[in-house]
Amino acid sequence: MKLEFKNLAPYLPYGLYFITQSGKVFKSQTKDDFEIRIFKGNSPNGNKQYHSLTLGKINRGEFKPILKPLSDFRDKIIRDIKIELDCSVNQVTELFCLIDGSIRLQDITLGLYTVLCKNHVDFNKLIENNLAIDINTLNTIK
Numbered sequence: 405m406k407l408e409f410k411n412l413a414p415y416l417p418y419g420l421y422f423i424t425q426s427g428k429v430f431k432s433q434t435k436d437d438f439e440i441r442i443f444k445g446n447s448p449n450g451n452k453q454y455h456s457l458t459l460g461k462i463n464r465g466e467f468k469p470i471l472k473p474l475s476d477f478r479d480k481i482i483r484d485i486k487i488e489l490d491c492s493v494n495q496v497t498e499l500f501c502l503i504d505g506s507i508r509l510q511d512i513t514l515g516l517y518t519v520l521c522k523n524h525v526d527f528n529k530l531i532e533n534n535l536a537i538d539i540n541t542l543n544t545i546k
Contacts, residue, residue, distance in 0.1 A: 405535065424466060430467075469537070471539060495513070497537075498512055509527055
């Protein structure tokens with residue numbers, strides 16, 4: 405499996421985090437529909453500096469997205485998931501059905517899809533395919 409822009413696009417409006425090979429963590433900022441920028445700091449004269457993120461850099465392993473595994477929610481109770489994801493009981497029930505395979509990703513509601521994107525939950529098995537980093541393996545952000 406190869407990482408494609410369509411795998412990242414749903415997360416980008418919600419400030420997706422990326423990690424570099426050296427372990428630095430950056431949050432994405434979408435400037436417009438065609439450019440993804442990652443803030444790297446201020447220059448000596450005070451101007452903001454950005455990494456320009458391209459799919460080529462991601463495919464070469466220079467940056468990997470940081471996501472939360474879908475399996476993190478398997479053994480949690482409804483109330484805790486509802487609070488963590490800021491969603492309804494119906495969406496939690498739907499999430500359980502997605503996790504156990506009784507519904508497919510293309511069958512979930514737009515509401516749950518938005519909740520998963522906003523909370524950076526890996527629903528495309530990117531972590532499993534070594535295309536993203538499991539947030540639980542990092543100490544820098546949670």
